[in-house]
Every structure is written in structure tokens, then in C-alpha cells.
Amino acid sequence: MPANLPPQYFEAEKRYREAKTDEEKLRALKQMLAIMPKHKGTDKLQADLRRRISKLKKSAEQRKKTKKAFSYVIEKEGAGQVVLVGYPNSGKSQIIKSLTNASPEVASYPFTTKKPSAAMMPFDHIQIQLIDSSPITSDYLDFWMIGIIRNSDGVVLVVDLGTFDPVKQVDRVLKRLLQSKIDLTREEKETDPKDGIAHKKTIIVGNKAELDKSFRNFNLLKKNYGKDFPLVKISAEKKENLKHLKKEIYNLLGIIRIYTKEPREKPDFTDPLILKKGDTVKDAAMVLHKDFAYNLKYARVWGHTKFDGQMVQKDYILQDEDVVEFHI
Numbered sequence: 001m002p003a004n005l006p007p008q009y010f011e012a013e014k015r016y017r018e019a020k021t022d023e024e025k026l027r028a029l030k031q032m033l034a035i036m037p038k039h040k041g042t043d044k045l046q047a048d049l050r051r052r053i054s055k056l057k058k059s060a061e062q063r064k065k066t067k068k069a070f071s072y073v074i075e076k077e078g079a080g081q082v083v084l085v086g087y088p089n090s091g092k093s094q095i096i097k098s099l100t101n102a103s104p105e106v107a108s109y110p111f112t113t114k115k116p117s118a119a120m121m122p123f124d125h126i127q128i129q130l131i132d133s134s135p136i137t138s139d140y141l142d143f144w145m146i147g148i149i150r151n152s153d154g155v156v157l158v159v160d161l162g163t164f165d166p167v168k169q170v171d172r173v174l175k176r177l178l179q180s181k182i183d184l185t186r187e188e189k190e191t192d193p194k195d196g197i198a199h200k201k202t203i204i205v206g207n208k209a210e211l212d213k214s215f216r217n218f219n220l221l222k223k224n225y226g227k228d229f230p231l232v233k234i235s236a237e238k239k240e241n242l243k244h245l246k247k248e249i250y251n252l253l254g255i256i257r258i259y260t261k262e263p264r265e266k267p268d269f270t271d272p273l274i275l276k277k278g279d280t281v282k283d284a285a286m287v288l289h290k291d292f293a294y295n296l297k298y299a300r301v302w303g304h305t306k307f308d309g310q311m312v313q314k315d316y317i318l319q320d321e322d323v324v325e326f327h328i
Ligand SMILES: Nc1nc2c(ncn2[C@@H]2O[C@H](COP(=O)(O)OP(=O)(O)OP(=O)(O)O)[C@@H](O)[C@H]2O)c(=O)[nH]1
Pocket: 086, 087, 088, 089, 090, 091, 092, 093, 094, 095, 105, 106, 107, 108, 109, 110, 111, 112, 113, 114, 133, 134, 135, 162, 207, 208, 209, 210, 211, 234, 235, 236, 237, 238
């Protein structure tokens, strides 16, 4: 330690040692550097201080960045979680407004929605959770959108039929998401750990169907994407074809509703069991209780069986809206 350092230097050094935050440390280091006489004898010490200052600055910047890159987690509710994505102004928020009792901000200027929000859409006897999201373009994708989409059970890609080429809108959204390892597709697939790409089952919705250009634009969409995705044409504002859209959102989830009944009683249509397509009688019993499934002997099914109340085994594959009576 060079002997000719002034007492103020040691005071600053003491403040440095006692500092609790990086900001206090940084301030003390800067004071030490300012106080220290600059000559050959202090070269090494100066360099050391400068290194420590730059390191602290860097870590402060890093912290700021990671603070910005926060993510939103929306807890799943209801029978499934579906996220609406698309170009700015395509009508994502208006669709949520028309399908649920939520009232997200809808505005004629782009980039209105800045963070995700969830709302429940009633469909027959169940509720499906819809998430309103911020817009996507070739150059714009909020960081948190990646987590929201990856975590969802399905995607609705909204296209504005009243403005420029709808095919380009779809192309650009698909391309931007693929850059972030999200592949919107017709069929859900497991993520391959080799490439880490999440494949999300998607439908495309052409919105603003009451506008003049929409006829031509929807045909363009059909020609280019009709084979790759289910397509639905709606007007969210005029509430046209929303019933069809709800059904397609339900289909997107790949789930079935199973009603249960007690022997000699009527089925309970108010609160169906939610199962995946291809699930069996045993899977349905499992939703009720593990032991129940274990003890199950057989079931009677109404709906898609050859005749009403048909006796079936545990491995019988159920279909949407079947009624099941369990026997243990
Ligand atoms: N003509 C017509 N306009 C619509 C329809 N749906 C939405 N709009 C209008 O389109 C504009 C954008 O609607 P938003 O729901 O805010 O669009 P968004 O996709 O949520 O936009 P961002 O939040 O910016 O991504 C608003 O002026 C809406 O009134 C529709 O079916 N027909």
C-alpha cells in the first residue's frame, strides 16, 4: 500500500467496506479513485479500482435488464387455457370482450394491449380461459409472450380481414414466433428436447368480416393456409359467427366432457368431468378418486354406445358428452 494516501481515502475505503448495497459500494469506490493522488506509485491501485467500478456497473446493468425481462404467469382455470395472438389492431381484445364478460381496452390505434389478462368464456356446461395478449409483428414480440404461449393449451391466431394482405400477417407472426422456438401448428406435438421447439395447436380467425375487403382476404387465407389450420371468419364487433368460433376453440383443446349419473337417477349435466380425447372409463373414474378407479368393476354408458346404458369395461374409450354410471 503506497504510504502517501490522504486520510480521506481511508475514510472512503471504510465506507466501501461497510457499504450494504452495490450503489453505496460504487459511490465509495468512485470517491477513492477521485481522492487518490495520480502518479506511478498508485498506477496499480488505480487500475484495480477502475476494474472494480466497471464490474459493479456491469452487474447493476444486468440486474436492470433481468428486471425488465420479467414474465407473467397466469394460473390455469376452467377446462383449458387459450391465448389470442396476432398483429396489432387485429381485434384480439374485442374478441375477448365479445366472448366473455371482461372489458379489456379496445382502441383504434395499434399496440393498445401491453400486458396479458385472463377472462372466462362459457361454453355449454364448461368454462374456457382466454388470454388477451400484446401484439406480434416481424420486429415486435414482448419477451413475456413466449412463456404465456408455451404454457397455454392452444392458440387463436387473429387476422384483420379489413386491412393489408392477411397471408403476410400470418406469415410474419409464424416466422417471429418460430425465431423464439414456438411453432404454431394444426397438430399438437411434444417438444423435442433436441431443438426445444414448442408445437402449439392453433386455429386462425379472420376478424372484421363485415368489412368490404374481408371476402377477398378470407379467400386468400383459405388458399394459403386452409390446409394447415382450421379457419373461422367472424366479426367480433357485430357478433357474427361467434358460436362457431366458440366450438372451434373448444375443439382446439382436444378435450371431452363426460357427465356422470348415479344408478336410477338423472345425469348431472351441470358439472362434467373434463378428460382428454382417447381417455377411458378408468381415466374418468381416476378424476373422481384413485381408489374409486382401482375398485371399479364396470360402467354403463349412454351416448355413443350401440344402445343406451350399455355395460362397458374399464378400458372403454369415452366420447364427448357421454353419460357414465360407475359400478364398484
Ligand atoms: N370493423 C370492425 N372493427 C373491429 C372489429 N373488431 C375489432 N375492431 C376494431 O379494431 C380496432 C382494434 O381492436 P382491438 O381489439 O383493440 O385490437 P387488438 O388486436 O387487441 O390490438 P392491440 O392491443 O393493439 O394488439 C378497434 O378500433 C376495434 O373497434 C370487427 O369485428 N369489425
